[in-house]
Amino acid sequence: MRVLCTYDRVVTTPTERIAVAFGALLLRGNRAHLYDRLTADVDGVDSTTYPVLSGLARTGPTTASRLADLVGLDRTVTTRYASRLEKAGLVARAADADDRRATRLSLTDEGRRAVAALRAGLEAILAEAxxxxxxxEVEVFARMLERLRDALLPG
Amino acid sequence: MRVLCTYDRVVTTPTERIAVAFGALLLRGNRAHLYDRLTADVDGVDSTTYPVLSGLARTGPTTASRLADLVGLDRTVTTRYASRLEKAGLVARAADADDRRATRLSLTDEGRRAVAALRAGLEAILAEAxxxxxxxEVEVFARMLERLRDALLPG
DNA sequence: TATTGTTATACTCTATAACTATA
DNA sequence: TATAGTTATAGAGTATAACAATA
Incomplete structure (x- = not known):
C-alpha cells in the first residue's frame, strides 16, 4: 500500500494525471527547451521567431497584422521578428497590390526548407514518443488534444 | 474534394494533427492566457509565481535550490518569487536545522488553500474539455500525455 | 574551496506610444 | 478619421555576476 503524504496527496484520477503532465509541459523552461531543441539545427530561426515562421507557413502569404493575430503576438513584435527572418533570408517582404499601406510577408525557398526541417524534427520527436x-490510441490522442486545445484557447 | 494549397499541405495524419494542436497549446500567448485565467481568482499568485507555488505543493517543504531544480527556474528567480509569495502570506521561510546556510520554504495555511483553489480551477477546465x-478515452489520453512528457522533457 | 541564499546588474522579450503613409 | 507598418520607448521577466554566511 502506498503511503499518503500529509503535505500533498498522491495523484490518482486520470484528470489529475492530465493536469500534472500538462502542467509540466507548459513550464516555461520545458517549453523553451523544446523550442530550442527544435530550432537548434536550423539557421536563422530561434525559439522566438519559430512561431512566426511556422504561422506564416500555415497561413500562406499574408500581412503582418493578420499573421500577428494568428500567432497571438503583437503587430510590433511580429514585424520585428519578420525583419529578423528576412535578414536570415527565410522571409520576403513585398508591396501589397490591393492596399498600398500593407506589406505582404511570404516564405522564401530557403524559408520553406527551414519549415520542412522544423516540421520533420517535431514529427520525429512525436513519432518516437x-x-x-x-x-x-494515437487517433484518440489526436482527437482529444484538439478538443483540449479548443476548450482552453480563446480563439 | 478538398483543394490542396500549393503553399502548405492539408494536415492529415494523426501525428501531424498532434503536432499542430500541441504547437498551438505551447504558443506563448496561449500559455500565458491559460495561466492568467487560472490565477485570476487567487490573491497573491500570478502566472509567474504559480509554478513556484505549485512546485512547492508537489515537493513539500524544501530549500530554494531544490525547488528551483524542480520547476526549471534559476535559483535567483525562485528566491525572488518566493519572496513575493511570502509577502502575500502564501509561503513561509524558516531556518534549516541541518544546514544553517539553507532556508526551508513551506506553504502557509493560506498557501495551501490557494493551491487547492488553483488545482480545482485547472481540473474544472480539464473536466469540461x-x-x-x-x-x-480519458485514460488513454492521460497515459499518452505522460508518455509525451517523458519523451519531450530533459529530466 | 565549495555551496546556500540573496542582492545587484545586464539582457531579452513583449507591450505601449508615437510616427509615416495610405485608405 | 481610421488603419497598416514601422520605430522608439518603457516595462516585465530572466539569467549572470557578485556578495556574505556556512559547510
Missing part, C-alpha cells in the same frame, strides 16, 4: 502506442 | 469523452 508515440511509437509504443497503437494507431487507435 | 473532456466531458464528451468516454472514461476509457
Amino acid at each position: 508515440l511509437e509504443t502506442s497503437s494507431p487507435e | 473532456l466531458e464528451t469523452s468516454s472514461p476509457e
Whole structure:
C-alpha cells in the first residue's frame, strides 16, 4: 500500500494525471527547451521567431497584422521578428497590390526548407514518443488534444 | 474534394494533427492566457509565481535550490518569487536545522488553500474539455500525455 | 574551496506610444 | 478619421555576476 503524504496527496484520477503532465509541459523552461531543441539545427530561426515562421507557413502569404493575430503576438513584435527572418533570408517582404499601406510577408525557398526541417524534427520527436502506442490510441490522442486545445484557447 | 494549397499541405495524419494542436497549446500567448485565467481568482499568485507555488505543493517543504531544480527556474528567480509569495502570506521561510546556510520554504495555511483553489480551477477546465469523452478515452489520453512528457522533457 | 541564499546588474522579450503613409 | 507598418520607448521577466554566511 502506498503511503499518503500529509503535505500533498498522491495523484490518482486520470484528470489529475492530465493536469500534472500538462502542467509540466507548459513550464516555461520545458517549453523553451523544446523550442530550442527544435530550432537548434536550423539557421536563422530561434525559439522566438519559430512561431512566426511556422504561422506564416500555415497561413500562406499574408500581412503582418493578420499573421500577428494568428500567432497571438503583437503587430510590433511580429514585424520585428519578420525583419529578423528576412535578414536570415527565410522571409520576403513585398508591396501589397490591393492596399498600398500593407506589406505582404511570404516564405522564401530557403524559408520553406527551414519549415520542412522544423516540421520533420517535431514529427520525429512525436513519432518516437508515440511509437509504443497503437494507431487507435494515437487517433484518440489526436482527437482529444484538439478538443483540449479548443476548450482552453480563446480563439 | 478538398483543394490542396500549393503553399502548405492539408494536415492529415494523426501525428501531424498532434503536432499542430500541441504547437498551438505551447504558443506563448496561449500559455500565458491559460495561466492568467487560472490565477485570476487567487490573491497573491500570478502566472509567474504559480509554478513556484505549485512546485512547492508537489515537493513539500524544501530549500530554494531544490525547488528551483524542480520547476526549471534559476535559483535567483525562485528566491525572488518566493519572496513575493511570502509577502502575500502564501509561503513561509524558516531556518534549516541541518544546514544553517539553507532556508526551508513551506506553504502557509493560506498557501495551501490557494493551491487547492488553483488545482480545482485547472481540473474544472480539464473536466469540461473532456466531458464528451468516454472514461476509457480519458485514460488513454492521460497515459499518452505522460508518455509525451517523458519523451519531450530533459529530466 | 565549495555551496546556500540573496542582492545587484545586464539582457531579452513583449507591450505601449508615437510616427509615416495610405485608405 | 481610421488603419497598416514601422520605430522608439518603457516595462516585465530572466539569467549572470557578485556578495556574505556556512559547510
